Amino acid sequence: MEEINDLIQQRIDKVQELRADGIDPYPNRFRVSHTLREIFERCGGLSKEELETREEEVVIAGRMMSRREHGKAAFCHIQDRSGRIQVYLRKDDLGQEGFDRFSRFMDIGDFLGIKGKTFRTRTEELTVWAREVVLLSKALRPLPEKWHGLKDIETRYRQRYVDLLVNPEVRRVFVLRSAIVQKIKDFLNRRDFLEVETPIMQPIPGGATARPFVTHHTALNRNLYLRVAPELYLKRLVVGGLERVYEINRSFRNEGLSREHNPEFTMLEFYMAYADYNDLMALTEEMLFELTRDVLGSPEVHYEGERIDFTPPWPRHTYREALVRLGEVAPEVLEDRAAAIRLAKALNLSVDPQKDSPGQVLDKIFEERVEPKLVQPTFIIDYPKELSPLSKSREDDPDLVERFELYVGRKEIANAYTELNDPMDQRERFLEQVRRREAGDQEAQWMDRDFLRALEYGLPPTAGEGIGIDRLVMILTGSPSIRDVILFPQLREEA
RNA sequence: GAGCCGCUAGCUCAUCCGGUAGAGCACCGGCCUUUUAAGCCGGUGGUGCUGGGUUCGAGUCCCAGGCGGCUCACCA
Missing domain, CATH: 3.30.930.10 (Bira Bifunctional Protein; Domain 2)
Structure with missing residues (x-):
């Protein structure tokens, strides 16, 4: 890799530890049941109680864009082409090993696959309650910061993939x-x-x-x-x-x-x-x-x-x-090349009296005026x-x-x-x-x-x-x- | 091609007159089972775009170069 800083090195180390643990950080496939937008279309209109009785099971995938850890539970948002949704994870549901793996090895920027059911949090946000989390692709480079995002114009053009993300x-x-x-x-x-x-x-x-x-x-x-x-x-x-x-x-x-x-x-x-x-x-x-x-x-x-x-x-x-x-060009300028050149010069336009035809001179005046x-x-x-x-x-x-x-x-x-x-x-x-x-x-x-x-x-x-x-x-x-x-x-x- | 402006941690930005380079986020460690800019405690992280010069001392001043932005020139 071109340049390796400590953030990238940490993630490379995680990849190696996962492999040592028998976890493939880049599995070949994962089947989703719904895009994130489809989940909002299906469940967006349902109340907290309706969601609890219906037990809507979903399998989703996306890139983790944010994360809030709470000891034995955590929230994150994942993003796919259609939108963004919150995921709720608990040690009780994922088990010690599953939860620790999320907590220790999965970073913002990684692609995750999640199986779970939809529910609403206390603040009524539609969320997927995870029963299972799998790493789909490990990101080695950290994403730009969450509030200000990526502003540097040069980086935005050169690394459009990050800009788009x-x-x-x-x-x-x-x-x-x-x-x-x-x-x-x-x-x-x-x-x-x-x-x-x-x-x-x-x-x-x-x-x-x-x-x-x-x-x-x-x-x-x-x-x-x-x-x-x-x-x-x-x-x-x-x-x-x-x-x-x-x-x-x-x-x-x-x-x-x-x-x-x-x-x-x-x-x-x-x-x-x-x-x-x-x-x-x-x-x-x-x-x-x-x-x-x-x-x-x-x-x-x-x-x-x-x-x-x-x-x-x-x-x-x-x-x-x-x-x-x-x-507001005087009509006679249209007919008189010398007058057109005088006007162009007065307007500080770069005309070449040797080469520019009358039409070319007028065209420069047109652009300016x-x-x-x-x-x-x-x-x-x-x-x-x-x-x-x-x-x-x-x-x-x-x-x-x-x-x-x-x-x-x-x-x-x-x-x-x-x-x-x-x-x-x-x-x-x-x-x-x-x-x-x-x-x-x-x-x-x-x-x-x-x-x-x-x-x-x-x-x-x-x-x-x-x-x-x-x-x-x-x-x-x-x-x-x-x-x-x-x-x-x-x-x-x-x- | 010319003029002006910019380039400092992964990201966004500070650093007053030249005197040991900082913050927030991210990251690492600890605590935390409905948070959402989560929170609290502790910590790591820098060829200051590159190369010269001036100086006891340069991120800071000077010169050259690179990349980007804007303006101009050419064009759609």
């Missing part, structure tokens, strides 16, 4: 996360979407402007990239006639870490033939409204001191409108074409694309557009991206010839959307950091 609110977040994902799948399945899986290792990383992770396949002797998005594969599937598809995907971006960024993150991407971005706005409103209502019991959530209401409809602003009205105001669910629509190489242009204005982003709690939660399905236009957009890449933009997209070939077979009018699951879970669980909604967030090597 002693901090019930952490378990709650991940149970909710699972329910959220399940609910989203139900929602899409009900609407005839097909859940699919597409490559995580891609020869050409596409579908998002981001720097990829590189890996190497030895047998093929070629580099592969961890996907930055599944988009181009999902659209190939729509070409193939799978008109409604979705993937809850882990994607990877080789960028900095922050409160809102983990190098691997989970996204929902879905594509719907014969729909446009307006249809997806309606679908998104419906999805998130149902989600909050069904998972949280209310369309209102509280996040970082704000009340957020998911009841539709949500406000919609065009990108330019949002800059002018919400961001508009994003902080987008607390309630809000759609920002009709983005500049140059920021959107995979989106379809508006019929009435070729410089804008039919695209929206959904903001909630000042975070970008979703990004969607009517998909570009004109293969010639897509080829031109890829060429523009390649020019940018050659000019040194490491996030510019790559030419994907097979994707173009797929489009040449014909992609029906289609709309597609990506929803950041981690960020959505942050808002729905009141978590300020993405690390609080990812079980094992990326950290540097342990010191």
Whole structure:
């Protein structure tokens, strides 16, 4: 073992003494009759007297989380996946040997199996009166302290197993996360979407402007990239006639870490033939409204001191409108690159007049001036074409694309557009991206010839959307950091 | 990658101006057969993140490094 302190050594000694006594500290199996929650469901409504006459026999198992000894009797609480219950042990019932074994060899953190019957104590707490106690698995390391629990953030992330054990609110977040994902799948399945899986290792990383992770396949002797998005594969599937598809995907971006960024993150991407971005706005409103209502019991959530209401409809602003009205940017700045750069500099934003295109400069101003105001669910629509190489242009204005982003709690939660399905236009957009890449933009997209070939077979009018699951879970669980909604967030090597 | 803050017993935290490092819980021993932050008595436990430096003397001051948090930059 890495480090052995006296507490661990004491427990190792106990294991050896138990073995010498013929007791296996790690027996292979133990059958339980009820989870702890089931016991509360069965007996929670029964009075002290009813319990005494009914003699409800139970066989339970769990981890001992607390203990109060009283000489020839003892109380402890054990915890399983469903809850926590008190156990009462007496020397009279367990015998000298059984009681001493509990008293001397079993520690907080150990897994115990208990046979007994339910009763109520003087304080009316539903408790299991033990007739037999067996050690199911000996813990060698002590658990954190019972009042303050485990607070050290680094330890909580590195040793999430301990965090989950002693901090019930952490378990709650991940149970909710699972329910959220399940609910989203139900929602899409009900609407005839097909859940699919597409490559995580891609020869050409596409579908998002981001720097990829590189890996190497030895047998093929070629580099592969961890996907930055599944988009181009999902659209190939729509070409193939799978008109409604979705993937809850882990994607990877080789960028900095922050409160809102983990190098691997989970996204929902879905594509719907014969729909446009307006249809997806309606679908998104419906999805998130149902989600909050069904998972949280209310369309209102509280996040970082704000009340957020998911009841539709949500406000919609065009990108330019949002800059002018919400961001209080002078309208002429939208048309005048020099003015935009002056404003960006006045706002202390890092713009590079050599490299940044007018759209990129405006986007930085957008982040600074508009994003902080987008607390309630809000759609920002009709983005500049140059920021959107995979989106379809508006019929009435070729410089804008039919695209929206959904903001909630000042975070970008979703990004969607009517998909570009004109293969010639897509080829031109890829060429523009390649020019940018050659000019040194490491996030510019790559030419994907097979994707173009797929489009040449014909992609029906289609709309597609990506929803950041981690960020959505942050808002729905009141978590300020993405690390609080990812079980094992990326950290540097342990010191 | 940059700035600021943090790192002391298994856990949560103290340690004032540089002078032999403490508490609660946990743990060990004793008492206690309905307790629940059980109680009472006694006890064990520390490379003070690492490495240098200043000093008679460093957990404390200085320098370098590690890890974490926050902010910024990049992005979803």
